[in-house]
Amino acid sequence: MNMMVTRRALLGGMALSGAAALLPATAWGFRADGASLYPATNAFIKGFVDRRELASTLACVGKGQEEALSFGYGTQAMDSARPVGPDTLWRLYSMTKPVTAIAAMLLIEDGKMGLDQPIADFLPAFKAMKVQNVPDGSITEVHPAKTQITVRHLLTHTAGLGYNIIQKGPIKAAYDAAGIVGGQVSRLPIPGLAPVTAAPSLAAFADRLAELPLVYEPGTRWSYSVSLDLTGRLVEVVSGQPFDAFLKTRIFDPLGMKSTWFQVPASEVHRLTTNYAPVGGILIPMDPATSSIYLDKPPYPFGGGGLVSSARDYDRFLAMLLGEGETGGVRIMKTETARLAMSNLIDDAVDRKGTFIEGEGFGAGGRVSLPTSATGEGLYGWAGAAGTVGFVDRVRGYRVGGYTQYMPSDALPFQSGFAKAFYQDALR
Structure with missing residues (x-):
């Protein structure tokens, strides 16, 4: 089978014809309260597993500082019986930014x-x-x-x-x-x-x-x-600290993010998903969990795309952002710093034509919506090359994560359609 991944394919460009035929036929779901509260989101993510297009999908949605609701379908790999859940490990790629x-x-x-x-x-x-x-x-x-x-x-x-x-x-x-x-x-x-x-x-x-x-x-x-x-x-x-040590000391440990690493410990490989490439109607294992490159120590901690995390952990990070520097009684940054980070930090004169953020703003490492955006202002977040997406809506008070594992991210409309499905629920 010919599997070609181009330079830009990691960000999009590979077409998918047909549906993957090697996936479990039975979807597995949990947190029925989340599925019922967010029916459009639930139907959207469930469809990819029902149609055998993806091995698994998961949504993690929190309102304000309330406990997040996770609901998902499928298993960690096509050949796995382990269902995905809030503690499943996903390659975040650019959600590291x-x-x-x-x-x-x-x-x-x-x-x-x-x-x-x-x-x-x-x-x-x-x-x-x-x-x-x-x-x-x-x-x-x-x-x-x-x-x-x-x-x-x-x-x-x-x-x-x-x-x-x-x-x-x-x-x-x-x-x-x-x-x-x-x-x-x-x-x-x-x-x-x-x-x-x-x-x-x-x-x-x-x-x-x-x-x-x-x-x-x-x-x-x-x-x-x-x-x-x-x-x-x-x-x-x-x-004066190694980069990964700084993240652990100042962000991960205070927020209780115990499942976020640049290298997945051998003891946690049982939680790691397999990453796939959709090719010719079949999902090809690109990075099998049991032999994943994320089990190796990376040459350096990739600040632009190196983290693996769980939906539960990344939700803690998003909750801190939504809480403007604080969540669960723990404050890691001042309110004004958090607000600045999630504000538009680029001037109108910056050329954005033809880029991923045309017509949008950009803050510290993430896209920022503007008053002219479809959802109005208040959104901050980014997505990853393997299909994940995470953002906060500061106006409506939501924190939202969508998780799956396939590359490139535009081979299927999961990443591109996830937020649209969510807002069918949030705006109804």
């Missing part, structure tokens, strides 16, 4: 760096950056950047940096050669994705990245990038 950005906001709150402070104050190699004369063109035909990269630029994808799953041509090749990657997929070779050896540490990642030209002038265009991975390096330099 808001977590990393909140870590940076904590350091801003601590007074250790400023939102508009040049990152070169902490990472001197980024002081004199060059910019490609033509985006994705020559990497030798460059000019000096007019603007220093700031912390704000990193948190909002406006630093001008690239992504090896986005860029083309010489700059993509240079990123690959330098091991500038933002995540991992599998121990298995993936057709269409050239093997890339990641940089051996966050320090090496940052140093190598600084040697390459920017794709855009800082502050001018929203460009999905490795900027949140670089933020991880910034966090550890400014804090």
Whole structure:
């Protein structure tokens, strides 16, 4: 069977014809109260398992600071009898980005760096950056950047940096050669994705990245990038702690997030889902749980896409956001810091045409809705390459997570349709 995954396929682009034929025929559900309270959401997620398109789906919805309701269907893998639930482990991929950005906001709150402070104050190699004369063109035909990269630029994808799953041509090749990657997929070779050896540490990642030209002038265009991975390096330099240790100390432990890691402990593999690629009407195991690459220690903690977590754990993070820095009697950041993080941090002059956030705003690591958005203002969140999605609605008081595991995320309309289904319930 020919399974091709292109550079952009991790973010979308692979078509699916037909339904997967190797899935359990019987869906498994739980928390009937959640299913009855959110009937459109329930029908939406259940349909993917009933139609044998996905191995499992799960929704986790909380109102205010009330206990979240989880309801889901299917099993952790096609060949597993274990049903999914609130403690099942999912690859978050880019849902890691808001977590990393909140870590940076904590350091801003601590007074250790400023939102508009040049990152070169902490990472001197980024002081004199060059910019490609033509985006994705020559990497030798460059000019000096007019603007220093700031912390704000990193948190909002406006630093001008690239992504090896986005860029083309010489700059993509240079990123690959330098091991500038933002995540991992599998121990298995993936057709269409050239093997890339990641940089051996966050320090090496940052140093190598600084040697390459920017794709855009800082502050001018929203460009999905490795900027949140670089933020991880910034966090550890400014804090004096390893990036993953900072997350554990300042976010995970205080919030009781005991199932969130960059490496899944061997003792917890029984909770891990399998990640699939829908190809020709069949789900191909891309990263089987029992031999997952997430059982290996990563070369560095990927701040842009490296976390594995449970719906219960990520809901604690979302509850903290909805509580403007506090949940369960534990405050990890000031109200004003949380509000700033979830506000639109990019200027109207920033070019967003043709990007994932065209017509929207962007905060610290996540999309921010505007008054002109379909749901109005108040939404903050992001999604992941394997189909997950998580956000808070600060106006209506909801925190919402949708979970499944397949790549690319636009091979099926789960991720793209999940929020629409939820708002059929929330707005009725």
